Amino acid sequence: MKIITDPAEMQTIAEKLRLNRQLIGVVMTMGALHEGHLSLVKLARQTAGTIILTIFVNPTQFGPEEDLHRYPRPFERDVSLAKAAEVDYLFAPESPSVYPDHYQTSVTCGTLAERFEGALRPGHFNGVATVVTKFLNITKPHIAVFGEKDAQQLAIIKRLVKDLDIDVSIVEAPIIREENGLAVSSRNIYLSGEQRSTAEILYQGILHAGKCIDAARRDLSAIAAEIDGMVRSAPGFIPDYVSFVDEETFEPAEHAEKEKEYRLLLAVRAGSVRLLDNAKFRCR
Numbered sequence: 001m002k003i004i005t006d007p008a009e010m011q012t013i014a015e016k017l018r019l020n021r022q023l024i025g026v027v028m029t030m031g032a033l034h035e036g037h038l039s040l041v042k043l044a045r046q047t048a049g050t051i052i053l054t055i056f057v058n059p060t061q062f063g064p065e066e067d068l069h070r071y072p073r074p075f076e077r078d079v080s081l082a083k084a085a086e087v088d089y090l091f092a093p094e095s096p097s098v099y100p101d102h103y104q105t106s107v108t109c110g111t112l113a114e115r116f117e118g119a120l121r122p123g124h125f126n127g128v129a130t131v132v133t134k135f136l137n138i139t140k141p142h143i144a145v146f147g148e149k150d151a152q153q154l155a156i157i158k159r160l161v162k163d164l165d166i167d168v169s170i171v172e173a174p175i176i177r178e179e180n181g182l183a184v185s186s187r188n189i190y191l192s193g194e195q196r197s198t199a200e201i202l203y204q205g206i207l208h209a210g211k212c213i214d215a216a217r218r219d220l221s222a223i224a225a226e227i228d229g230m231v232r233s234a235p236g237f238i239p240d241y242v243s244f245v246d247e248e249t250f251e252p253a254e255h256a257e258k259e260k261e262y263r264l265l266l267a268v269r270a271g272s273v274r275l276l277d278n279a280k281f282r283c284r
C-alpha cells in the first residue's frame with residue numbers, strides 16, 4: 001500500500017491508473033477506521049481493481065463549536081487496518097494542501113441540505129460536498145462507496161453527482177452495527193460503558209418502527225413520536241430529531257402511502273456525543 005499526501009501526486013497516479021484501464025474505487029473517510037469503513041472497502045473491491053482510501057478530517061464541515069480538534073486521529077493504527085484490508089493507495093493529505101492560501105471556491109448544496117443535520121449544523125453539508133467534489137477530482141474513481149449510516153449525506157452526494165454531471169457511480173453500503181444494534185462510529189469511543197449499552201435504544205426504536213410498518217400502520221408521525229418517547233426514557237439521551245422522510249425527496253413524511261419507501265432518521269445526544277442512525281422501510 002502506498003501512502004500519498006500530495007493531491008497533485010494522487011491525481012497523477014489516478015490518471016496513470018485510468019490510462020492502464022484500471023477500475024478505480026474510492027472510499028472517503030475521516031479515519032479512526034472501524035468495521036463500517038472496512039465494509040465499504042470490501043464492497044468497493046467487488047467492482048474495482050484498485051482501491052483508494054482517503055483519510056482527511058475535513059475542517060470545512062465542522063462548526064466552530066464542534067469536535068474538529070478532538071476528533072480521533074490514530075494514524076498508525078489506520079495504516080495497519082488499511083494494509084490488512086488490501087487498500088492500494090491511502091490518500092491522507094494535510095489541510096493546507098487541500099485548502100491552500102487564497103482558496104475561495106466551494107460547492108453550495110440545495111434544499112436537501114436544509115433540514116435535519118443541515119439545520120443543526122449550518123454549513124456542514126457545503127463542506128462535505130466541497131471536499132467530496134475535490135476528492136473525486138483528485139482520485140478520479142469509477143465508483144465511490146458511501147455508507148447509508150449518513151443517509152442525508154448520501155442523498156446529497158447522489159444529488160451533487162447528478163447536478164454537476166460528475167462521471168462516477170455512487171455505491172451505497174449498509175450500516176454495520178455492534179452486537180447490541182448500535183451503529184459503529186468513530187465517535188462511539190467517547191461513550192461511557194453505560195451510555196454504550198443504553199445506546200441500544202436507537203436500534204430498539206428502529207425495530208419498533210419495523211413492527212409498526214409490518215402491522216400496516218401508516219401513521220408515521222405517531223410512530224416517530226413513540227420512538228422519540230422510547231429514547232427520552234433512557235437517562236441522559238435526548239433526541240435532536242426522530243422523523244420519517246420520503247426516501248426520494250427527504251421531505252418529512254407524516255402518513256405513509258402504499259408501496260412507497262420511507263426512511264426513519266434518528267439523531268440523539270448522549271452527553272457530548274451525537275448518535276446518528278436510520279433505516280429504510282417499505283409500506284405495505
Ligand code: AMP
Nearest residue numbers: 029030036146147149150174175176184
Ligand atoms: P466517516 O469517517 O464517519 O466520515 O465515514 C466515512 C464513510 O463510512 C461514510 O460513507 C460513512 O457513511 C461510512 N460509515 C460510517 N460508519 C459506518 C457504519 N457503521 N456502517 C457502514 N458505513 C459507515
